[in-house]
Amino acid sequence: MNLLAATNSGNAIGQLAAAVILGVVAIHALLPRPKGRSIALGVFAGIAAVVVIVSWIVRQFGQPSQGQVSLVLFWLFSGGAVLFSTIFIAQRNPARGAIAFAFVIVNVCGLFLLLAAPFLMAATIVIYAGAIIVTFLFVLMLSNAIGTSNENDRSREPLLGSLAGFSFLGLVLFALYQGSPTAAADALKSEYHLPAVTMTSTERTTLLTLAEHAGVVSIAATREEMLKTADGLRESYADLLGTSDSFTDELDLARTNRTMGERMAVRSDVQADAIKAQNLNLKRAVRKALNGLDNLSMKPEATAAEFKESTEDFAKLREETILLAARGELPARNVANLGYALYTDYLLAVEMAGTVLLIATIGAVSIAGRKEAMA
């Protein structure tokens, strides 16, 4: 796939420029106009541009995936989206253009699904199904299907337009290249993969096992059973989180509650701070539960209240462990959680979006209404 692999990585910009020029030639040859349109040249240059740009992406950003299924789906959907959008902008007949646009939407929705956004995929399909049918109605109602016309068979500055578009594309890709891991080997590092915040699968498994262990302790019926089941829990948590004494604990807290100036001086983000806070919560829960356990083991005649408090501490410990294990992944119940976020964090924004839609409807009615009818 990598045709230009022989060139060194300093030629990345040259390869990008070649892709841009080929793309300009392709789109310029394909755009409708009375004289000089060449489908064959356009298709040839277009395929060449796609090959060069795919090899550039693979070389700079690495092969997208180790998993075969998601790899095939990614190339299928993105290739389909690019192919149909090229057909759409080069199509003379606007009705056929609308059909090509519908295929673009279907392919983009496939990419949405790969990005774990099933609700947005369904919403986009439903909304655009309606929108495209309405567009279709407009095309059939307003355009003259017979013969040629200025609007369908001419383009406004095809060379300059495609040059502007592809220069923009080249600049955006160059900016991505500058901000990205430049060598493909770097791209294989897990920190650049989706999602950004990862823990290794063994760490996650350990966390979930520990949560299960804490759960077993929290449902112990007697003091003896609790002491017996809690065996080894302390060492496992110490291995995972490090030994926590109170000094580092306070230091962690100080880091989490930094002032605005400190946050800006130390380059960090809200997400990272949230994870630090969660880690700290887990450490506290571990300490509280294990201290309670020590008290219980030293007091043979523990009261029922003390025992109950200890079981509650272990239940809390289990919760915190599971929460930390789920960090770095979108929630499994994605749609439900999106709805929850929309109606809690973004409630005002949802209301405002509804208001904007209402205003747009009123505006559309008043713009399209006939003057005689309004008088």
Next chain:
Amino acid sequence: MISVWHFLSVAAVLFALGLIGFLTRRNLITMFLSAELMIQGVVLNLLAFARFHANLSGQAFGLFVIAVAACEAGLAMALIIAMYRRTKSLDSSVWQNLRETGVPATIDPDALIQPPLELADDPKLPAAGKKPQEVAGV
């Protein structure tokens, strides 16, 4: 796991193609759909970052972008109707007298080649032979 850069690249390509369509095409409806193509590229960007940071803010924002796109669709269609009523054309160059002062008018250089107007296949009558002659004396 596909890296975030791949999704950003695809989104950039979609946005650029939509931009070219919007700049070069003259049919108002095609221009409107090109703007929708650009919006799809932007939403793809937002979703890629939502997945990358593993929170749902990007998805929520993508939903609002789609809501704004729906508003835009309604208003654009209403405007297209209003403009079509005035000029009976979907050509955006009809409105070029609204251009900036000092910018020369665009003139279409080549004449459009009208395809030969072919009639549909009419039913062909079989040859009827000679016109019957009047026979004298009958």
